[in-house]
Amino acid sequence: MAKINLNPQVPALPKFDDKTKIDVRYMVIAPYVSVHIYYDANLGEVIYDLEEPMLNEEDKKNLDRIEAAMREVVNVNMTGDDNSVEALLDYVDKTAKLIISELGMKTSEEAYDKMFYYLYRNFVGLNEIEPMMKDYFIEDVECNGMGENMYIVHRVFRNIKTTTKFNDMEKLSSFVEKLAQKTGRYISYASPILDGSLPDGSRVNATYTQDISSKGPTFTIRKFTKTPWTPTQLVGFHTLSPEMLAYFWVALQYQSNLMIVGGTASGKTTLLNALAFFIPQENRVVSIEDTRELNLPRENWLPSVVRSGVSSAGVGNVDMFSLLKASFRQNPDYVIVGEVRGEEASVLFQGMASGHASISTMHGDSVDSITRRLMTPPINLSPMLVNGLDIMAIMTHAVVEGKETRRLREVVEVVSIDEKGTAVTNTPLKWNPADDKFYYATGSKLFDKIGEKYGLSKEALQKEFETRTRLIYALFQNKVLSYEDVQRVINDYAKTPQVVLKKYGLA
Secondary structure (H helix, E strand, O other), X not given: OOOOEOOOOOOOOOOOOOHHHOEEEEEEEEOOEEEEEEEEOOOOEEEEEEXXXXXXXXXXXXXXXXXXHHHHHOXXXXXXXXXXXXXXXXXXXXXXXXHHHHOOOOOOHHHHHHHHHHHHHHHHOOHHHHHHHHOOOEEEEEEOOOOOOOEXXXXXXXXXXXXXXXXXXHHHHHHHHHHHHHHOOOOOOOOOEEEEEOOOOOEEEEEOOOOXXXXXXXXXXXXXXXXXXXXXXXXXXXXOOHHHHHHHHHHHHOOOOEEEEEOOOOOXXXXXXXXXXXXXXXXXXXXXXXXOOOOOOOOOEEEEEOEOOOOOOOOOOEOHHHHHHHHHHHOOOEEEEOOOOOOHHHHHHHHHHOOOEEEEEEEOOOHHHHHHHHHOOOOOOOHHHHOOOOEEEEEEEEEEOOEEEEEEEEEEEEXXXXXXXXXXXXXXXXXXXXXXXXXXXXXXXXXXXXXXXXXXXXXXHHHHHHHHHHHHHHHHHOOOOOHHHHHHHHHHHHHOHHHHHHHOOOO
16 A cells, blocks of 8 residues: 555744745655745745645546546445544555556556545545645635635744635535535535534534625635643743733632633634643533534543534524533533623523633623623623623734734733623733733732632732742743643642642742
8 A cells, every 4th residue: 555644743844034035845744745835926925835746647537537436436434534544545545456457557656656645635635625634834724715726824924825726616616515524514505604623623614605605615624733732832932921821720720710802813712722721630621612622631521512403494403502501410610611602601601600610712802892792682691690700811913023923911800890881800910012021910809709718818829829820930941841741730739739849949
């Protein structure tokens, strides 16, 4: 069987201050596909070019014949998502070789290896975009319709135009159907909008017909990070400060209610995943999402995802509201809601009022805009219920030294909300865009609240906060960055704090 490596080593990419000097190559599917990212002087922009194997005319014809024959004989269950990639590759290899011998084709080993890549790509993978899905550096893949160059969001170079496009309406439509099939959702002329998750957790949004988008079907894929960023990695990215993490660590230990707020792609889910490290390991966590984006580093976790109906009539629909209602019967210590939009907010806030701690995210850019949204239609919460919220963490898109990045702009404590909906707040931690530094501005009112509830002195909580700040900074300096290592330190600290502090020279 042709050798194919779907996880080649991730290279360290250099940083370029001058984008006209960008010229890098790296492998994404070895040894067949590499990526070339370079500045095109004629277009005046950076280009992302996939370099796939070249086939001569005869090999192209042979590949078309093999693909046509495989469509007739391929066992659909075999190309499903339950089988390992090795088993699928083996199945495609055997089927292709059988077809070649039955059709009496003459092909060299080198030509077969190249054709095998395309068979893998089109039958097991996601066709033209499969190499992008295997590129570690890509966060989003965007197609704006037929005949349009696709765009990607790259971790290092941000928004880049690609040389990949769909020039055939039928091909693009059938690709969107394939996306729908892989997400287990339904798309048709009657129900032309798709929102779902691929088997690897990547989030797909697609439209199907020209009535919806004039350039034909479109899709956007937000790639799923298999291992979430850890708290110490976020310190390394300068997304937030060790003080902010220590603050959340104390807050989540004492079951505070937290809402992460921000615009689209401001890093809300990334922060939520990182903060989940601080939920005490023995706590039972139930999460509810529209599409699967959370990946929590814990065993006692019950993830649930909204289910769309199996037909355009919505038969078999399971919405967020019903999942959330059911979740409170599952005895959770923490309820996590991927994104609050509508009537489920009332259940969430009633849950808070009855003592179930929660973390959620919501679109917005300030405490006032969020409290207004919560207290006006369609959500319509009473100020009394909104008072259950302890903290809002406000994420923002920022441009620092000409580069796009994400920052935790401020941590705001909701002290009280009066009948008119006016919020009294306290902002203990904030980011200053002028010098790109984080500041611990004032004392925490939340620590006062925790002290009263659990019988702890303000001094003891303040000392604990300072100790954890030093510990997080020490972990960052000692390059304790991986998922398992960070979780182990946090769990060990809960049991034997002195041993952990001593290990890092803090006792």
